[in-house]
Amino acid sequence: MIQFENVGMRYxxxxxxxxxxxxxxxxxxxxFLTGASGAGKSSLLKLMYLANKPSRGLISIFNKDITxxxxxxxxxxxxxxGVVFQDFRLLDHLTTFDxxxxxxxxxxxxxxxxxxxxxxxxxxxxxxxHIDVRPATLSGGQKQRVAIARAIISRPSLxxxxxxxxxxxxxxxxxxxxxxxxxxxxxxxxxxxxxxxNIIRRxxxxxxxxxxxxxxxxxxxxxxxxxxxxx
Amino acid sequence: MSAEKDIPLDIDGSTKILPWIIAFMVYIAxxxxxxxxxxxxxxxxxxxxxxxxxxxxxxxxxxxxxxxxNRRIKKAIKALENMxxxxxxxxMSQAEIKDLLEPWLGQNIDPSSLxxxxxxxxxxxxxxxxxxxxxxxxxxxxxxxxxxxxxxxxEQMLSLMQALQSVAMTIVFIVAxxxxxxxxFATKGGLATHRAVIELLHLIGAYDHYIAKQFQxxxxxxxxxxxxxxxxxxxxxxxxxxxxxxxLTNNTLDLFVLNIWQWFALAAIPFITALIAMLSARRxxxxxxxxxx
Numbered sequence: 470m471i472q473f474e475n476v477g478m479r480y481x482x483x484x485x486x487x488x489x490x491x492x493x494x495x496x497x498x499x500x501f502l503t504g505a506s507g508a509g510k511s512s513l514l515k516l517m518y519l520a521n522k523p524s525r526g527l528i529s530i531f532n533k534d535i536t537x538x539x540x541x542x543x544x545x546x547x548x549x550x551g552v553v554f555q556d557f558r559l560l561d562h563l564t565t566f567d568x569x570x571x572x573x574x575x576x577x578x579x580x581x582x583x584x585x586x587x588x589x590x591x592x593x594x595x596x597x598x599h600i601d602v603r604p605a606t607l608s609g610g611q612k613q614r615v616a617i618a619r620a621i622i623s624r625p626s627l628x629x630x631x632x633x634x635x636x637x638x639x640x641x642x643x644x645x646x647x648x649x650x651x652x653x654x655x656x657x658x659x660x661x662x663x664x665x666x667n668i669i670r671r672x673x674x675x676x677x678x679x680x681x682x683x684x685x686x687x688x689x690x691x692x693x694x695x696x697x698x699x700x
Numbered sequence: 701m702s703a704e705k706d707i708p709l710d711i712d713g714s715t716k717i718l719p720w721i722i723a724f725m726v727y728i729a730x731x732x733x734x735x736x737x738x739x740x741x742x743x744x745x746x747x748x749x750x751x752x753x754x755x756x757x758x759x760x761x762x763x764x765x766x767x768x769x770n771r772r773i774k775k776a777i778k779a780l781e782n783m784x785x786x787x788x789x790x791x792m793s794q795a796e797i798k799d800l801l802e803p804w805l806g807q808n809i810d811p812s813s814l815x816x817x818x819x820x821x822x823x824x825x826x827x828x829x830x831x832x833x834x835x836x837x838x839x840x841x842x843x844x845x846x847x848x849x850x851x852x853x854x855e856q857m858l859s860l861m862q863a864l865q866s867v868a869m870t871i872v873f874i875v876a877x878x879x880x881x882x883x884x885f886a887t888k889g890g891l892a893t894h895r896a897v898i899e900l901l902h903l904i905g906a907y908d909h910y911i912a913k914q915f916q917x918x919x920x921x922x923x924x925x926x927x928x929x930x931x932x933x934x935x936x937x938x939x940x941x942x943x944x945x946x947x948l949t950n951n952t953l954d955l956f957v958l959n960i961w962q963w964f965a966l967a968a969i970p971f972i973t974a975l976i977a978m979l980s981a982r983r984x985x986x987x988x989x990x991x992x993x
Contacts, residue, residue, distance in 0.1 A: 518903060519903075520899075520903060540908075540990065541907075543902075544902075544905045544906060544907045545905070547902070547903060547904065547905040548904070548905030552903060552904075558896070558900050560706070560708075560897060560900070562705075562708040562711065563705075563706070567705075571706065571901075571904060572904045572905065574706070575901060575904055575905050575906045575910060576905060619904075
């Protein structure tokens with residue numbers, strides 16, 4: 470479903486932030502993306518949600534070579550990708566409801582269906598009481614959940630989350646991960662960029678680790694490794 | 701909330717002023733357009749008034765008696781009566797000539813004591829008179845007769861009217877171009893201000909035309925609102941000027957009131973302005989977004 474072959478990326482004329490990145494994500498897979506700050510996690514995600522183009526190499530998303538993709542083909546692919554941004558990127562002038570409804574409105578869903586799905590999802594993420602409030606009045610964790618709801622409202626084939634547990638306590642972080650796993654069980658491929666070692670060990674999914682722009686594939690933690698940490 | 705509010709253009713300070721600028725520009729354009737239409741009417745009415753008229757002058761000498769003059773006048777009238785297409789023939793009386801001269805020579809004048817030509821005014825049925833034939837016949841009976849069909853004056857007046865109309869239309873054109881430029885700059889400002897929102901919309905799968913639609917709607921609504929104000933105040937100005945003009949001329953200048961079709965033309969301005977603003981905004985957004993990934 471997602472294929473990177475010897476991908477390199479640089480901003481302007483600066484040094485390469487990603488070097489020879491090669492990996493393959495299968496449909497309905499679940500991976501963690503780890504690495505130190507500045508290792509290139511956000512850059513890799515940006516390539517995946519088509520916010521940037523690679524400097525070299527080949528990227529195929531949903532069997533489309535994105536290096537040769539025309540501008541008019543991009544929205545079609547982007548609609549199949551849900552993104553939870555590190556800084557949430559909620560629109561301050563819109564209510565929780567309208568923020569979550571945004572992807573559905575963009576793809577022309579009828580207002581009646583939008584209302585039904587958004588309310589259902591806000592209930593699911595525990596924000597039913599905050600439908601009409603604006604992001605400025607929400608806590609960090611609540612904003613995070615609005616951002617997640619917006620990313621998954623249109624049932625994407627691929628969910629990319631950049632530090633989705635960064636602003637929440639461990640209890641909520643675990644709840645969010647269960648939510649992502651539930652989505653994954655419904656067929657969505659999930660890639661979560663995170664620093665949270667507890668989460669990575671507890672949820673036991675394969676790991677893509679970035680070190681100085683180079684990608685290393687690591688297997689999931691075993692149950693015994695996870696138990697050692699949990700104890 | 702509807703999809704058209706994704707980009708908060710309404711709360712954007714830089715675009716809030718747009719309706720007021722448009723209002724002012726439409727006010728100027730409406731006055732220029734109304735001026736052009738009034739001039740067109742004036743030219744038509746004056747042109748019509750003069751087209752069907754001839755003024756015939758019979759120069760007289762001090763040696764001629766009143767009988768001689770009357771005999772020559774009769775000869776001219778007879779020649780005119782034999783022409784086809786003549787409607788009325790009227791010899792201007794001494795009293796009427798006195799009235800004509802009064803503004804220049806004062807009240808105490810005796811036209812008969814001055815070598816003032818006798819005047820015959822002729823009205824013609826539209827297009828039915830061969831002026832060359834008429835001229836030939838009159839000169840045959842009275843060689844020194846002067847026939848004035850007002851052609852030269854009419855041409856000069858029409859040239860002046862056409863020049864003034866061109867000036868009015870040029871003003872309308874310049875205002876329209878300036879309006880387009882203002883909409884383009886306001887749209888570019890909006891695109892820069894809301895770049896983050898536009899990026900987000902792109903990332904969640906919005907096509908350029910979805911984003912452009914929001915700018916189009918905002919620009920056309922702002923332009924329509926502004927143009928309505930502009931046309932309203934232009935109408936108030938036109939009516940006020942017409943009222944003042946009529947007061948000054950004892951209600952003889954009805955020409956300064958536009959006819960119903962001309963009022964419709966003015967009323968169409970807000971719709972045309974909104975359409976131009978919409979197209980300008982759309983083109984600007986689509987062109988700018990093409991450069992974004």
